[in-house]
Amino acid sequence: MSVDLAFAALADPTRRKVVGFLGSRPMRAGEVASLFPVSRPAVSKHLRVLLEAGLVQVEKVGRTQVYRLRPGGISEARRWMEESGRLWDTALEAFRRHVEKEVEG
Numbered sequence: 001m002s003v004d005l006a007f008a009a010l011a012d013p014t015r016r017k018v019v020g021f022l023g024s025r026p027m028r029a030g031e032v033a034s035l036f037p038v039s040r041p042a043v044s045k046h047l048r049v050l051l052e053a054g055l056v057q058v059e060k061v062g063r064t065q066v067y068r069l070r071p072g073g074i075s076e077a078r079r080w081m082e083e084s085g086r087l088w089d090t091a092l093e094a095f096r097r098h099v100e101k102e103v104e105g
Contacts, residue, residue: 002053002054002076003080005052005053005054006054006074006076006077009049009053010053010077012046014038014046015049017035017036018043018046018050018056019050019055019056019069022067022069026059026067027066027067028064029043029047029064029065030064032067047067053073054070055069055070055073055074056068056069056073057069057070057073
């Protein structure tokens with residue numbers, strides 16, 4: 001999974017809601033579609049984007065497809081956010097020290 005694909009997929013509020021619903025339990029595509037005031041093809045497109053980003057997985061059960069969150073699907077993006085957070089913390093701490101030094105000086 002690419003961090004870029006994960007963030008692009010999660011940039012859409014409908015897809016974030018889909019992830020939230022799938023976080024509670026696996027669902028058939030039709031179940032997911034019934035939760036939104038958009039067409040089934042539109043929901044299918046959202047599910048495809050989440051699938052391509054590696055955030056969800058699909059299992060064929062009989063004639064239906066069941067979607068669920070992919071274990072570890074967000075791991076790479078989470079690592080990137082944690083590393084970026086540490087960099088920001090370091091930069092902000094250096095800025096704070098600089099400002100305090102200027103005020104004291």
